[in-house]
Amino acid sequence: MHGMDSGPQDAATALPKAKHKPDQFVRIENVTGAIWPRTVNVKGVPRTFVSATFERSYFDKKTSKRDWTPFIDLESMDRLAEVVLQTKAAMEARQKKADAEYEQQTASAEGTTVPNAEPAHA
Numbered sequence: 001m002h003g004m005d006s007g008p009q010d011a012a013t014a015l016p017k018a019k020h021k022p023d024q025f026v027r028i029e030n031v032t033g034a035i036w037p038r039t040v041n042v043k044g045v046p047r048t049f050v051s052a053t054f055e056r057s058y059f060d061k062k063t064s065k066r067d068w069t070p071f072i073d074l075e076s077m078d079r080l081a082e083v084v085l086q087t088k089a090a091m092e093a094r095q096k097k098a099d100a101e102y103e104q105q106t107a108s109a110e111g112t113t114v115p116n117a118e119p120a121h122a
Contacts, residue, residue: 022053024094026086030057031072031079033087035094045105048098050091054080 022034032055039048055068056076072080 024090026083026090028079028083028086029076031076031083032056032068033083035087035091037094037098042102043106045102045109047102048095050094050098052087052091054083054087056080 020036020038022036024035026033026035034053034055036051036053037048038051039046041047053070054072055070056072056079057066057068059065060067
């Protein structure tokens with residue numbers, strides 16, 4: 001679960017962080033995928049990994065408000081399938097960029113260069 005932290009493991013230690021929140025969303029009608037970055041220190045160099053959560057919205061008749069649930073009903077399954085595919089593509093692009101930045105920072109820390117590396121942009 002995204003709210004649970006198992007603590008540092010091996011050479012990776014969690015960096016101090018502000019409120020942890022998703023940095024990207026994929027939404028189709030009432031189904032949403034959220035992409036969550038997590039940055040850790042690996043041998044003194046920040047490295048980012050991404051994960052995703054999925055949920056659907058519904059109207060709660062008791063409170064007359066819109067709410068969210070991780071439970072996906074049959075009616076929303078096709079939308080979930082498309083959200084998963086789009087979220088996966090966005091995660092792959094996000095992770096590729098993060099990995100390139102990490103490789104570049106690692107090379108800089110070691111005084112080497114990364115072949116064919118594109119400069120990292122903020």
